[in-house]
Amino acid sequence: xxxxxxxxxxxxxxxxxxxxxxxxxxxxxxxxxxxxxxxxxxxxxxxxxxxxxxxxxxxxxxxxxxxxxxxxxxxxxxxxxxxxxxxxxxxxxxxxxxxxxxxxxxxxxxxxxxxxxxxxxxxxxxxxxxxxxxxxxxxxxxxxxxxxxxxxxxxxxxxxxxxxxxxxxxxxxxxxxxxxxxxxxxxxxxxxxxxxxxxxxxxxxxxxxxxxxxxxxxxxxxxxxxxxxxxxxxxxxxxxxxxxxxxxxxxxxxxxxxx
Amino acid sequence: xxxxxxxxxxxxxxxxxxxxxxxxxxxxxxxxxxxxxxxxxxxxxxxxxxxxxxxxxxxxxxxxxxxxxxxxxxxxxxxxxxxxxxxxxxxxxxxxxxxxxxxxxxxxxxxxxxxxxxxxxxxxxxxxxxxxxxxxxxxxxxxxxxxxxxxxxxxxxxxxxxxxxxxxxxxxxxxxxxxxxxxxxxxxxxxxxxxxxxxxxxxxxxxxxxxxxxxxxxxxxxxxxxxxxxxxxxxxxxxxxxxxxxxxxxxxxxxx
Numbered sequence: 001x002x003x004x005x006x007x008x009x010x011x012x013x014x015x016x017x018x019x020x021x022x023x024x025x026x027x028x029x030x031x032x033x034x035x036x037x038x039x040x041x042x043x044x045x046x047x048x049x050x051x052x053x054x055x056x057x058x059x060x061x062x063x064x065x066x067x068x069x070x071x072x073x074x075x076x077x078x079x080x081x082x083x084x085x086x087x088x089x090x091x092x093x094x095x096x097x098x099x100x101x102x103x104x105x106x107x108x109x110x111x112x113x114x115x116x117x118x119x120x121x122x123x124x125x126x127x128x129x130x131x132x133x134x135x136x137x138x139x140x141x142x143x144x145x146x147x148x149x150x151x152x153x154x155x156x157x158x159x160x161x162x163x164x165x166x167x168x169x170x171x172x173x174x175x176x177x178x179x180x181x182x183x184x185x186x187x188x189x190x191x192x193x194x195x196x197x198x199x200x201x202x203x204x205x206x207x208x209x210x211x212x213x214x215x216x217x218x219x220x221x222x223x224x225x226x227x228x229x230x231x232x233x234x235x236x237x238x239x240x241x242x243x244x245x246x247x248x249x250x251x252x253x254x255x256x257x258x259x
Numbered sequence: 260x261x262x263x264x265x266x267x268x269x270x271x272x273x274x275x276x277x278x279x280x281x282x283x284x285x286x287x288x289x290x291x292x293x294x295x296x297x298x299x300x301x302x303x304x305x306x307x308x309x310x311x312x313x314x315x316x317x318x319x320x321x322x323x324x325x326x327x328x329x330x331x332x333x334x335x336x337x338x339x340x341x342x343x344x345x346x347x348x349x350x351x352x353x354x355x356x357x358x359x360x361x362x363x364x365x366x367x368x369x370x371x372x373x374x375x376x377x378x379x380x381x382x383x384x385x386x387x388x389x390x391x392x393x394x395x396x397x398x399x400x401x402x403x404x405x406x407x408x409x410x411x412x413x414x415x416x417x418x419x420x421x422x423x424x425x426x427x428x429x430x431x432x433x434x435x436x437x438x439x440x441x442x443x444x445x446x447x448x449x450x451x452x453x454x455x456x457x458x459x460x461x462x463x464x465x466x467x468x469x470x471x472x473x474x475x476x477x478x479x480x481x482x483x484x485x486x487x488x489x490x491x492x493x494x495x496x497x498x499x500x501x502x503x504x505x506x507x508x509x510x511x512x513x514x515x
Binding site for chain 1: 405409413415424504508
């Protein structure tokens with residue numbers, strides 16, 4: 001399978017603080033990658049660099065064979081803070097249409113039809129004309145996901161998208177993400193501090209070190225899809241990988257000088 | 260409805276007290292006429308076409324100057340938000356000019372504009388522009404980073420983000436500035452009319468005061484106060500119309 005995304009030796013510092021040092025990994029087409037690491041390890045900085053929202057100091061990020069310096073088309077970001085990433089003066093529908101900036105040859109009517117269809121596929125049929133702040137947190141994040149898909153993305157960057165929703169909603173949203181990733185043929189890069197979520201969703205997990213961050217382990221998650229909240233979480237492979245990653249992170253915490 | 264009544268009850272009580280004190284003989288009625296006689300004077304004035312003309316003159320000056328202040332203030336804020344250097348360069352001027360009372364610039368303005376419509380518009384604009392500019396430049400200059408990053412990742416450029424994201428996101432604060440500015444606009448109009456005009460409520464007030472027509476003077480003060488209330492209600496209505504989303508959002512308690 002071709003690499004949709006590759007990061008080669010990227011490094012990023014803010015002043016004297018080195019956040020990322022020499023980080024390398026690749027994502028294949030259609031793959032769901034979860035990036036986990038100890039808290040404060042620079043996961044979000046990494047994601048911003050990949051999205052082209054931050055310039056790296058060294059190394060390079062390639063998306064579909066082109067080096068990323070500015071946010072490229074075909075790559076969409078879903079942020080943790082959905083209430084601040086949606087435009088509160090636009091309806092859910094208009095928020096999704098707003099994300100279609102790069103679909104230049106598509107008319108307004110067609111954009112609205114497409115938005116209606118995608119909103120339905122994230123389970124928001126009937127909420128098109130609501131404002132984001134009129135619907136629950138989980139629904140707001142669904143709007144943000146719909147907006148990302150509406151932009152004809154191939155690569156979804158998910159920055160702890162479910163960290164702010166309640167546990168019940170989170171399980172539903174995890175399953176929705178898997179369904180959408182398959183339906184819209186997305187390559188997904190999920191950044192999370194939740195090891196259970198990482199193993200549940202991913203085809204491959206990338207474990208990061210403390211700052212300055214680098215990859216310390218890449219682990220394939222050979223659990224067949226579709227996954228199931230009850231069966232998968234009882235699967236011995238799931239339990240073993242979860243325990244393994246947790247212990248890696250825990251040992252890093254113990255080794256960390258101050259944290 | 261109930262809250263309106265409660266809000267008015269304070270005012271009604273005050274007017275009642277006024278009436279009582281004035282009629283009790285504790286104060287000189289000549290200088291402190293009862294409310295009822297002031298209301299009678301107001302009723303008489305509002306029937307006079309000449310008075311109505313003066314009232315409309317003041318309103319026109321206020322709204323005209325306010326409109327210019329909004330256009331200039333927002334324009335300047337957008338340009339400043341685009342250029343931090345310009346914003347820093349403007350900052351000491353803004354800090355100096357915004358504390359200058361509008362009447363203080365009347366003499367100089369007369370040299371420049373002469374006595375006429377341009378003078379009053381200039382004073383009103385000068386009075387109203389600072390809170391509008393300052394609120395706008397602060398709000399446009401401090402956008403929500405997540406919102407900006409979202410728009411950037413979608414392919415929006417700097418100017419598009421400024422006009423389609425930062426400006427609408429700043430509208431609630433901009434309206435706060437316009438609300439403060441509208442009060443100052445009325446102040447500027449009346450003050451400039453008192454010093455340098457023969458028309459408008461300010462000129463009539465000045466005339467009434469210095470010819471000892473005390474009831475008329477009070478009546479004019481009431482009319483100016485009422486104009487302020489109407490102006491405020493007008494701005495509030497435009498605000499509701501333009502940023503209903505913000506009012507709804509605030510009522511939801513921010514995060515829904």
